[in-house]
Amino acid sequence: MPTIQLNQDNYYTANANKDYMSVSLFKDFQKCEAAAYAKLTGAWKPDDNVTALLAGNYVHSYFESEEAHEKFIEAHQDEMISSRGASKGKLKTPYKIAQQMTERLESDIAFQKLYLPGEKEVIVTGKIGGVKWRGKIDSLISEENYFCDIKTNQDFHKGYWNPDERRKVSFVKAYGYYLQMAMYRELIKQTFGVECQPFIFAVSKQTPSDIMAISFNSEQDQLELESAMTTIEAFQDKYRAIIEGKEEPSRCGKCDYCRLTNKITDFVNASEIEVD
Numbered sequence: 001m002p003t004i005q006l007n008q009d010n011y012y013t014a015n016a017n018k019d020y021m022s023v024s025l026f027k028d029f030q031k032c033e034a035a036a037y038a039k040l041t042g043a044w045k046p047d048d049n050v051t052a053l054l055a056g057n058y059v060h061s062y063f064e065s066e067e068a069h070e071k072f073i074e075a076h077q078d079e080m081i082s083s084r085g086a087s088k089g090k091l092k093t094p095y096k097i098a099q100q101m102t103e104r105l106e107s108d109i110a111f112q113k114l115y116l117p118g119e120k121e122v123i124v125t126g127k128i129g130g131v132k133w134r135g136k137i138d139s140l141i142s143e144e145n146y147f148c149d150i151k152t153n154q155d156f157h158k159g160y161w162n163p164d165e166r167r168k169v170s171f172v173k174a175y176g177y178y179l180q181m182a183m184y185r186e187l188i189k190q191t192f193g194v195e196c197q198p199f200i201f202a203v204s205k206q207t208p209s210d211i212m213a214i215s216f217n218s219e220q221d222q223l224e225l226e227s228a229m230t231t232i233e234a235f236q237d238k239y240r241a242i243i244e245g246k247e248e249p250s251r252c253g254k255c256d257y258c259r260l261t262n263k264i265t266d267f268v269n270a271s272e273i274e275v276d
C-alpha cells in the first residue's frame with residue numbers, strides 16, 4: 001500500500017495515523033494500548049477537555065500566522081466567544097487567559113529573537129527501524145541549527161509522581177516532552193540533513209502567566225533524550241502490529257476506556273488489589 005503524502009490538510013487524519021506513527025499516538029499507546037486502539041479505530045471517543053485543547057490551539061495558531069489565527073477563531077467562535085450578558089461578543093474567560101498568554105510570550109525579547117523568525121508548522125518525516133514517523137515542528141530555524149516548541153502548562157513548578165523513579169518529576173518528563181524532542185530532532189535530521197537542538201518556550205495558564213525557555217543541554221537531559229529513543233525502539237514494533245490488526249492490544253484496566261468497558265470475570269482477593 002503506498003504511503004500518503006503528508007500535508008497541512010491531512011496531517012491529523014485517520015489515514016495519516018495508519019501510515020505514520022506520531023509522538024501523540026505513541027504516548028497514547030504507552031498509557032493504554034486498548035484505549036489508544038479504540039480511539040484510533042473510532043470505536044471510542046475520549047471525553048477530552050475541549051476548552052483546554054482550544055486554549056492551547058489558540059496560543060499555537062496565534063504564533064503560526066495572522067491568517068491561521070483568524071481561521072481558527074472563525075471556526076470556533078461559538079465555543080470561544082460569549083453570546084450573552086455584559087461580555088457579549090468578547091472572548092470567554094479561558095480564551096481571555098489564552099490571549100494574555102500570547103501577549104506574555106510576544107512581549108519577551110528572547111522569544112521575539114529566537115522563536116518568531118522560524119518557519120512555522122514544518123512537517124517532517126522519517127524512519128526508525130522499520131517504522132515510519134511524522135512530526136510537526138512549531139518553529140524551525142534550520143540555518144541556526146535549532147527548533148522550538150511552545151508548551152502551555154498549568155504550573156512549571158508542579159511535581160508529577162513517577163512510579164518507576166519513585167520521585168516527583170517535572171512536567172517536561174511527565175508529559176513525554178523528552179520523547180517528543182528526541183524524535184523531532186531525529187526527524188529533522190532525516191528530512192533536512194541538519195542536526196538541530198531542541199528548545200521549549202513554555203507559558204503557564206496562570207494569571208499572570210509565567211514564561212520559561214527550556215534547553216536540553218545538561219548531561220542528565222542528554223541521557224533522557226537517548227533513553228526516550230530507546231523506549232521508542234523497544235515498543236514501536238508492537239504498537240505498529242496492533243495498528244495493523246496483527247496483535248491484540250492489552251488493557252491497563254484503570255483508564256477511562258478500561259473503566260468504561262471492564263467486565264467482572266472473577267473475584268479479586270481483597271489483599272491483592274493493585275495500588276499505585
Ligand SMILES: [Zn+2]
Pocket residue numbers: 031032033034035251252253254255256257258259
Ligand atoms: Zn486502559
